[in-house]
Amino acid sequence: MISLLKNSTLEVLQPQLALQREDNPQDALRLMAELAVALLPFAVERLSNLLVRETEQFQGVEEQFKGLKNDVDTLRRYHRNLSSEERTRSVKRFAYVTVKSMVLGFDMKAISKRISKVILDMQNLGVQKLHDMMREVCLRKAEEENFVQTICANSKSPCKSRRLAVLHWDGETFSVDKEVKNPSLRTLLFIECIRWKATSLLFTRLKLVRVLDLVCFVFEGGKVPSSIGKLIHLKYLSLEGSYITQLPSSMRNLKKLLYLNLAVYDLDEIYMPNKILNEMRELTFLWLPERLHDKTKLELGNLVKLETLKNFNTKHGRVTDLQGMTRLRSLSIYITDEAYTTKTLSSSLSKLSPLESLTIDNDNEFYNPTNDDEEGFVWDFVNLKQLKLEIYMPRLPDAQRFPSHLTTIHLKECRLKEDPMPILEKLLHLKEISLLDRSFCGRRMVCSRDGFPQLQKLRFFGLEEWEEWIVEEDSMPLLHTLYIKSCRKLTEIPDRMRFITNLECLSIDSMGDEFNLRLSEGYLPSHLTTIELSGCRLTEDPMPILEKLLHLKDVSLHYRSFCGRRMDCSRGVFPQLQKLQLEGLEEWEEWIIEEGSMPLLHTLSIRSCIKLKEFPDGLRFITSLNDLTVGGSSIRLSETCLPSFLTTIYLIDFRLTEDQMMILEKFLHLKHVTLIGSFSGRRMVCSRGGFPQLQTLEFDGLKEWEEWIVEEGSMPLLHSLEIDSCPKLKELPDGLRFITSLKSLLCCDMAKGWEKRLSKGGKDYYKVQHIPFCCY
Numbered sequence: 001m002i003s004l005l006k007n008s009t010l011e012v013l014q015p016q017l018a019l020q021r022e023d024n025p026q027d028a029l030r031l032m033a034e035l036a037v038a039l040l041p042f043a044v045e046r047l048s049n050l051l052v053r054e055t056e057q058f059q060g061v062e063e064q065f066k067g068l069k070n071d072v073d074t075l076r077r078y079h080r081n082l083s084s085e086e087r088t089r090s091v092k093r094f095a096y097v098t099v100k101s102m103v104l105g106f107d108m109k110a111i112s113k114r115i116s117k118v119i120l121d122m123q124n125l126g127v128q129k130l131h132d133m134m135r136e137v138c139l140r141k142a143e144e145e146n147f148v149q150t151i152c153a154n155s156k157s158p159c160k161s162r163r164l165a166v167l168h169w170d171g172e173t174f175s176v177d178k179e180v181k182n183p184s185l186r187t188l189l190f191i192e193c194i195r196w197k198a199t200s201l202l203f204t205r206l207k208l209v210r211v212l213d214l215v216c217f218v219f220e221g222g223k224v225p226s227s228i229g230k231l232i233h234l235k236y237l238s239l240e241g242s243y244i245t246q247l248p249s250s251m252r253n254l255k256k257l258l259y260l261n262l263a264v265y266d267l268d269e270i271y272m273p274n275k276i277l278n279e280m281r282e283l284t285f286l287w288l289p290e291r292l293h294d295k296t297k298l299e300l301g302n303l304v305k306l307e308t309l310k311n312f313n314t315k316h317g318r319v320t321d322l323q324g325m326t327r328l329r330s331l332s333i334y335i336t337d338e339a340y341t342t343k344t345l346s347s348s349l350s351k352l353s354p355l356e357s358l359t360i361d362n363d364n365e366f367y368n369p370t371n372d373d374e375e376g377f378v379w380d381f382v383n384l385k386q387l388k389l390e391i392y393m394p395r396l397p398d399a400q401r402f403p404s405h406l407t408t409i410h411l412k413e414c415r416l417k418e419d420p421m422p423i424l425e426k427l428l429h430l431k432e433i434s435l436l437d438r439s440f441c442g443r444r445m446v447c448s449r450d451g452f453p454q455l456q457k458l459r460f461f462g463l464e465e466w467e468e469w470i471v472e473e474d475s476m477p478l479l480h481t482l483y484i485k486s487c488r489k490l491t492e493i494p495d496r497m498r499f500i501t502n503l504e505c506l507s508i509d510s511m512g513d514e515f516n517l518r519l520s521e522g523y524l525p526s527h528l529t530t531i532e533l534s535g536c537r538l539t540e541d542p543m544p545i546l547e548k549l550l551h552l553k554d555v556s557l558h559y560r561s562f563c564g565r566r567m568d569c570s571r572g573v574f575p576q577l578q579k580l581q582l583e584g585l586e587e588w589e590e591w592i593i594e595e596g597s598m599p600l601l602h603t604l605s606i607r608s609c610i611k612l613k614e615f616p617d618g619l620r621f622i623t624s625l626n627d628l629t630v631g632g633s634s635i636r637l638s639e640t641c642l643p644s645f646l647t648t649i650y651l652i653d654f655r656l657t658e659d660q661m662m663i664l665e666k667f668l669h670l671k672h673v674t675l676i677g678s679f680s681g682r683r684m685v686c687s688r689g690g691f692p693q694l695q696t697l698e699f700d701g702l703k704e705w706e707e708w709i710v711e712e713g714s715m716p717l718l719h720s721l722e723i724d725s726c727p728k729l730k731e732l733p734d735g736l737r738f739i740t741s742l743k744s745l746l747c748c749d750m751a752k753g754w755e756k757r758l759s760k761g762g763k764d765y766y767k768v769q770h771i772p773f774c775c776y
Contacts, residue, residue, distance in 0.1 A: 163187035176202055187211040195243075200225035208233055216241040222268070229253040240287075241265055249273040252280075259285040263310070266291040278302055284327075290334075292316045300325075319348040328352050329383075332359035335391065355381045361390040362413075389414060399426035407454075408432040411439035418442060425451030425475075437462040444468045447475040457481040465489060471496040481505040488512030498525050504551075509534040509558075527551050529576075534558035541566060547573035559584035566590045569597040569618075579603040586610060593618030600624050607631040607652070615641040630654065631676075639666050647671045647693075654678030665690030665714070677701040686735075688713040696720040704728060710735030717741050725749040731757070737767045745774045 162184050176198055180188065185206050190196065194216040204227050206212070212231065215238060219225070222245030229250025231237075237254065238261040245268050252273070254260075257280050264270060270289040274297050277286070283303050287310040292298075300312075300321040308330040312322070315336040322328070331352070335345070345360070358381065384403035388410040394417050406427050411420070415438055424430060425447060431454050440463050449472040456478055460466070466487050471494040480502050484490070491514050497503065503525040508517060509532070517536050524531075528549050533542075537560055546555060547569065553576050562585050571594040578600055582588075588609050593616040601622050606612065607629065614636050619625070625643040631652030637660055646667050651660070656679050664673060665686060671693050679702045688711040695717055699705070705726050710733035718739050723729070727750065736742070745768060747754060755776040757764045768774055 165189040165191060166193060167191045181205060183207065185209050189213040190215060190217070193217075194241075198225075200227040203227040203231060206231060210234060211236040213238045214242055215239075216265075218243050222246060224248055224251075226250040232256065235259065237261070239264055243267065244270060244289075246271045247273070247276060249276060252276050252278060255279050256282055258282055261285070261287045262289050263287045264289050269293045270296075272296050272298065275299055281305065284308070287311060288313070319345065322348060323351055326351060327354060329354055330357040331355060332388075333361070335360065335362045349381075353382060355384050357386040358384060359388040359390075361388070362392075388412075396420055396423050399423045402427055405429050410434040410436070412436040414439045416440045416442070419445050421445055421447050421451070428453055430455055432457040434459040435461075435463060438464065441465050444470070446470045446472070448472050449474050452476045453478070455479050457483075459483040460487055461485045463487045463490075467491065469494050471500075473499065476500055478502050483507045483509075484511070485509040486511075488515075490515060492516050492518065495523070498523060500525055501527055504528060505530040507532040508536060511535060513537075524549060530554040532556040532558070533561035536561045538562045539564055541568060543567055543569055543573075550575060552577055554579045556581040557583070557585060560586065563587050566592070568592045568594075570594050571596040574598045575600070577601050581605040581607075582609060583607045584609070585612075588612055591616045593622075595621045598622055603627040605629040605631075606633060606635070609633055614638075617641055619643065637663050639663050642667070645669050648673075650674045650676070651678035652676045655680050657681050659684050661686050661690070669693055671695045672697075674698040675700070675702065677703075680704045683707045683709070685709045685711070686714040686733075687711050691715045692717070694718050696722075698722040698724075699726055700724040702726045702729075706730060708733045710739075712738045715739055719743045722746045723748075723750065727751050731764055732767050734767060737770065740770060742771050743773065745771045747776045750776070 162182070163186055164180070164182070165187075166180075166189065176196060180202060183205055186209060188206065188209055188211065190213060195218050196216075198214060198217050198219060203225055207230055209231055210233055212234060213236070217239070219242070222243055224239070224244055224247050226248040227250075229248060229252070232253055233256060234254050235256055236259040237257060238259070240261045240263045242264050244264040247262075247270065252275065260280065260283060262270075266289060269291045271293045272289075276298075277283075278299055279302070281302050282305060284305055285308045286303065286306055287308075288298075290311055292313065292315075294315075296316045298317045300309075300317055301324060303309075303321075304324045305327060306325045307327050309322075309325070309328060310330070310332045311334065312332065313334045313336055315334075319333075322331070331349075333345075349355075349358075381403050383405065385405055386408040387403070387406060390410075390412040391414065393414045396416065396418075402423070404427070407429050408431065409424065409427075411434065419442055420435070420440060424433060430452060433455065436459070443465055445466060445468070447470070451472075452475060455476045458476070458479060458481070460483070462485070464487075467489045469490060473496060475496070477500065479500050482497070482503060482505070484493075484507070486509070488510075489512060491512075493508075504527060506524070506528055507530075508515075511517075515536070517533070517538065524545070526549060529551050530553065531546065531549075532554075533556070535558075541564055542557070542562060546552065552574060555574075555577060558581070565587060567588060567590070569592065574597060577598045580598070580601060580603070583605070584607070586609070589611045591612065595618055597618060599622065602624050604619075604625060604627070608631065610633065612633060612635060615638070620641055620643050622643050623645050626646060627648040628642070628646055629650040629652065631650070631654070633654065637651075637656070644667060647669050649664065649667075649670065649672070651674070653676065655677070659681055660675075660679065661684055664670065670691060673691075673694060673696070675698070677700070682704060684705060684707070686709070690711075691714060694715045697715070697718060697720070699722070701724070703726070706728045708729065712735055714735065716739065719741050721736075721742060721744070723746070725748065729750065747758070756762050758768055758774065758776055759765065760769075
């Protein structure tokens, strides 16, 4: 097996390293061998068990890795930065950014998707720590090869790396003009650096840069400096979320751009020179601003390599320019010119056969009801999978004229007069349907027997005239998510829904007074795992019915979903429940929990239940409860009624007059405590030996709080402290200097003079001088 792994690793590494080291093939082979050996312990020790336990799933991941043999350098760069990219969106964006910086010769979009999918699939296998281990292996090898360097903002040694990712940390200052000086930079990314400033000096220095990501930046006067036109080697440029009012004509010099994101902060209209994009013939991705100056008329006819075009507006460009973009896979269009009808538009788009995603929106600019007999588009998009229409279109075309491989359809403001279901249910690959905001203006809807064989998600929102819904047997057999909101004439959920055994998630919100959610045994699907109710006005306790749904893991009762006085959770019920949210139940006064109820509950949130005065005694028996949020309430806190294993507690708008620290510090497992507007007293004390596990502590909006005492030995593991909008607090406690574990201190909107007292040389500097990161 070791030999096989080593050979496989060499095979994966060889193409990329050979490309990078053609001048010295012996060095390339040596590095490949070393990397292979370095990865072996990880492969053997960490993956062998998975190969046994998760054989079927892992084979799928293994097959995906085979398609990534030429992308190892990309993966190495990704893992180097993975610690700062924890969200799925960031994973996909970073993969796409990195791949786009390389020499094109293959399908960039497909590769970036594969990389993202591999990473996410590996995480889904239950190996969340895998990326940390892989990152350490790659970092160690990269440092040996001078491939990566980690520096602090206050480092006096210059950064020599050609690829720089700047991550913003609270309490740390960074000057873009002063710190980014390396003229050899090839890649420059700013992560979570909101409202940082960029000047012409930045662009003047970075003449060799290939990848530049300036998300949420600010430019003087909203004008991007003309010196950006000197970055003639740029392949990737993102100004997403940045405040911009004008783009310079010099940007037409960026002829090598492959990716251009201009989805800027659109507080004002953006001025773009009409021919600014003419020479960017290599572009494959273009995201235009939503709001352009009225006189802007873009010329896009030369951009024949585009694969993604977002926010194309008929007011600022010719639809005929799209005809030559025969590689387009994703297109979104805003129709703001009444001259365009669905018929003329479909004619202009007819040659775009590779399209996989299409969005057409009139942005509520006008309402143009044409002939009601018009059937809209003539569909020639054989590869189309995602369709979003937000235009007037009173009739759908026949099912035979729809793209046969459509998986997602989103309709809004279409004002369909006839039931769309008989047509849509014949699209055998449909997995997701959204009918929103007057997309259907009829009274009755029917889902027929055997219809929608692949449908998984169904959303209805704002169908004001819809009264009756019939679901026949064996319709939608794979449906797992149903969401219905603001359909005020609909009176009930079809009885046949209970036979859809795959239905797991049900959300009902803001229905009319006549809506009857029949909470009776056998009415709801037995395999529900998530149920969310809001505005249903149930007068009887829903718990006796819900507790019989043995697979429930998440229950949310929001805003007047229950209008009764008492709620009971019996012994042995909700055996799988993990998360419970109760919010806006204004008449609820009493809650009884019997011992043995909800044994796996780990998260409980109670907010704006103003008549509930105390926690149920039975809550203390739920030893799995870790996370508690209580807000907008007058519930009395007591150590005797809360579970002893709580690790996280949020108290929001509580208005407690007595110091709660003497109660909270006795919960020995607490790691995170947040008080937001939840203390109206004057004095707070953290005692010696209290909060032995506490790591993060946050105070926000405690307007009457004046004095805080921290005794030596309190909170020995605290590493993060945040105090915001506590204007009467006179000073930080002296005992803070004994908490040597404290790494971060953030104080915002405090009394006048705080910053001076806590800064070096100030009266209270001795209290915080041991803390690495402080921000006042």
